[in-house]
Amino acid sequence: MLKLIKYLKPYIGAIILAVILLYTQVNMDLALPDLMSKIINTGIQQSGIDDVIPEILRDDLYISISQEFDGKDLQILESIYQKSTKVEVLKKKYTDIENYNVLILNKKIKTTPNFDLLFAKTLLKISGMPSFDKMGESFINQAATTIIKSEYTLLGVNMGKLQRDYIIKTGGIMLLVTLLSVFCAVSVGFIGAKTSAGTAKTIRFDLFSKVESFSSAEFDRFSTASLITRSTNDITQIQQIIFMTLRMVVYAPLMGIGGFFRALSKAPSMGWIIGIAVIVLLGIISVVISISMPKFKTVQKLVDRLNLVARENLSGLLVVRAFNRQDFEEERFDKVNRDLTSTNLFIARTMVVLMPIISLIMNGLAVSIIWVGSKQVSLGTMQVGDMMAFIQYAMQIVMSFMMMSMVFITLPRASVSGKRVSEVLDIKPSINDKIDPTDLPKNLKGEVTFNSVSFKYPGGEVNALTDISFTAKPGTTTAFIGSTGSGKSSIINLIPRFYDVTKGNITIDGVDIRDIRQEALRDVIGYVPQKNVLFSGTIESNLKYGNKNGTTEDFNLATSTAQATDFILEKDEGYSFTISQDGSNVSGGQRQRLAISRALMKKAPIYIFDDSFSALDFKTDAKLRRDLKLNTGKSTIILVAQRVATIMSAEQIIVLDEGKIVGRGTHKELLKTCPEYLEITTSQLGVQERV
């Protein structure tokens, strides 16, 4: 998984921006409970009076207070209150101000909390109220505001308006803070979606390119279904975890830690309640994760298996029907389907249990806070608003733990997917170009030579080919014949380097094919595989696969040589006829002829036909070979065939048996010298045809 982190490099800027936005969002979210507590404490309980030091003090009250002060405190008091002549300005708020001699607060001088507390206590003392010494600071301040309230009423302040204004102002701030938080959340969501989808796109592309670079040896390691799951489902898991991580990994811890400190600042004595809740929560989450984690790892393997069975069934549908094995296949599919469902259900059930437990913890937490907090409120050591804010902070802390646990729950599955994707990306193709590849000669003749070639399939125990030596000359046909599994296709697949030889070497015009760039090598070879593959599109697009700049003359020559012109022209759309997936809407013989035409479009110096005439009737086969000889002129033709009739006229026939050459020569020579050849010929041709 960590290996895939490099894919996030192009998004570093976006990720940094997301972190900044998340930091802002956390601060906004943490500010909301505090603002709410201000509305309750100051707005509702203190009638909107947010400071124990009043803006205006009547003369006589000032004198009474100053008599209680001495030393430094008196100096501060004298410095913050001054006589003012600008009473007119204040008349709007303090309508009866003219009836009194007043002192005005110099707001520029900030007082300390200690001074504020002393001021509040003094106010209570001179008003004849108890000093509430045992009560908390906030309670004393709140009691003092009742005196300030009666002072303000005396000075003509509209207390209803003062309270309303405070609540509206604080509520407005809350609204702004919420909007900013929403903006941050939406922006992070957008950045997250862009980053995760973009990263997934790049990984998917790299995976596809990597698979494209695979030689047959690498393809043998992974099933097609697994490669498809890896480039779709697995990458989607990675995309999801990137989105989730970006959204939660920064937000949740910041929220948890920030919430904890803010909660403590509101009511340090209740910190232990959150502590207990977090410990219980962590315990439950750990149990759930430890139960579900191994199952997450199984899910990806089961998705692989489901894809494999589905793919096999879909591509082999006709065989399944022909053998009436629908029930068996349904059962096979049903089993994997059931396995996947039950694993997913197990995970879902475990998760489902988690939700009510978390909800119970949250509600239990709220009840405990109210239980303990209300006692403190009644004792006067805590304000109602602070208790409410504490509950909200506690919820935010629990939520942050929940978010982190979601990441931890998803992480194992994504990490399995990450490993599966890295596994493919890390593969070093076994067939590579040399650092300093040799160029093929400009006027390439196309002489293919095998020099004592032996070959073993990767992971194979015995040689598929042993000590193969021959030369296929330009302008001639070299044909291979032999029983099934004798190694014919193996020889042919070595020429375009689908595999590399284990021993010996193969040369083209004397140049070792391992010294040539793979692209240049394959450019000079027209290849028709044993299993003809056509791509969805039109006949034209399929032919252009051989030569994208092919002209109409090229089309005509290639298709007429491959005996495909007649059936193409029979179609109303001609070359524009639509070929469906896998070429399933043309017959086997037509597919074969189109595949031959595609190779002929290349006008290559070397042509390889791997059992490419098997689906043709004898007449078409003969015509095709005749035209091929005529139109490919100086090219080297290497062909594999099961039918002796197809190769009879070849200049060189090589007979294979168990990966070794057991006969070599023309048809006539082999009849005399090679018993294996004679045996094959006897089984296929009548006495007359043999000579």
Ligand SMILES: Nc1ncnc2c1ncn2[C@@H]1O[C@H](COP(=O)(O)OP(=O)(O)OP(=O)(O)O)[C@@H](O)[C@H]1O
């Ligand atoms: N991808 C592979 N991995 C391992 N062994 C393989 C692979 N492909 C073929 N073989 C083995 O190599 C040997 C030669 O196979 P090859 O396909 O060359 O035979 P062939 O003569 O072309 O057969 P056919 O006429 O049936 O196509 C066989 O024993 C086969 O089992």
